[in-house]
Amino acid sequence: MRLENKRAIITAAASGMGRAGAELFTREGARVAAVDRDAEALKSVVDAINANGGKAEGFVADLSDNDAVARCFAEATDSLGGIDVLWSHAGMPAPSDFESLDLERYDRAAQLNVTQATLLASLAVAEMRKQASGSIVFTSSSSGLVGSASSPLYSSLKAGLIGLTKGLAVRYATEGIRINAVCPGMVATPMLYNDFMSDSPFSREETEKRFVAAIPMGRPGQPEEIAHAALWLASDDASFVTGVALPVDGGLVAR
Numbered sequence: 001m002r003l004e005n006k007r008a009i010i011t012a013a014a015s016g017m018g019r020a021g022a023e024l025f026t027r028e029g030a031r032v033a034a035v036d037r038d039a040e041a042l043k044s045v046v047d048a049i050n051a052n053g054g055k056a057e058g059f060v061a062d063l064s065d066n067d068a069v070a071r072c073f074a075e076a077t078d079s080l081g082g083i084d085v086l087w088s089h090a091g092m093p094a095p096s097d098f099e100s101l102d103l104e105r106y107d108r109a110a111q112l113n114v115t116q117a118t119l120l121a122s123l124a125v126a127e128m129r130k131q132a133s134g135s136i137v138f139t140s141s142s143s144g145l146v147g148s149a150s151s152p153l154y155s156s157l158k159a160g161l162i163g164l165t166k167g168l169a170v171r172y173a174t175e176g177i178r179i180n181a182v183c184p185g186m187v188a189t190p191m192l193y194n195d196f197m198s199d200s201p202f203s204r205e206e207t208e209k210r211f212v213a214a215i216p217m218g219r220p221g222q223p224e225e226i227a228h229a230a231l232w233l234a235s236d237d238a239s240f241v242t243g244v245a246l247p248v249d250g251g252l253v254a255r
């Protein structure tokens with residue numbers, strides 16, 4: 001098992017890729033603190049994992065509140081007895097308009113995508129340094145690697161996370177702490193359909209066809225495919241890998 005006895009925190013774990021990560025990491029032997037603001041969905045994820053012999057505990061927190069981030073981290077590490085792995089997955093779309101900029105929405109997106117992830121990583125690194133080991137995976141996006149015309153602000157925030165990944169990777173390289181980012185392309189989760197595709201003037205079917213046409217593999221990713229990449233980055237299988245922003249996107253950014 002790739003994460004035997006590892007103590008892991010995963011944010012946005014009640015749905016999509018985070019949920020797939022909580023399921024996969026526990027199957028690989030980790031004890032997982034699963035964090036999400038959706039209490040009901042989180043309970044059903046955690047209950048299912050524990051019913052299948054995994055070890056997970058749910059922590060309900062709205063990570064758009066920095067105090068809640070710190071509180072939740074303290075509770076989760078207290079319960080786990082420390083932390084070996086952080087998959088900082090929570091994020092949200094940024095406003096797509098630019099000229100009539102909705103600064104309030106932009107600030108909310110910046111807080112969740114960057115500030116919140118930065119705070120969580122800062123708390124995690126402080127713990128990991130005490131044991132001289134640990135692995136952090138941020139969820140960036142293919143939009144952080146290449147410009148997104150539909151949402152330059154999302155590109156900017158997700159690219160910011162890649163800068164953070166590289167800077168932290170270099171800073172902590174000799175301290176046993178690896179920091180990497182996973183960059184999903186289009187992944188079949190509620191966020192893809194309810195957020196990223198929602199601005200389209202076309203029908204849902206037509207919109208999906210147009211989105212998928214951009215993907216060399218001709219299909220969106222499945223949440224489990226991103227969870228496997230995060231697992232690899234988090235595990236000792238990637239022991240010589242740090243500061244990487246790994247596209248998991250069916251070839252999207254290779255074009």
Ligand SMILES: NC(=O)c1ccc[n+]([C@@H]2O[C@H](COP(=O)([O-])OP(=O)(O)OC[C@H]3O[C@@H](n4cnc5c(N)ncnc54)[C@H](O)[C@@H]3O)[C@@H](O)[C@H]2O)c1
Nearest residue numbers: 012014015016017037062063064090091141186187189191
């Ligand atoms: N789905 C995609 O195509 C795609 C592509 C690239 C990157 N991403 C990134 O993946 C992450 C989202 O993952 P997903 O697609 O698996 O989404 P999802 O819609 O399946 O799940 C999002 C989860 O995040 C939780 N959440 C949202 N806001 C929260 C908050 N403030 N505090 C706590 N929990 C909160 C929701 O309750 C939900 O359970 C984001 O970082 C997003 O930017 C998604």
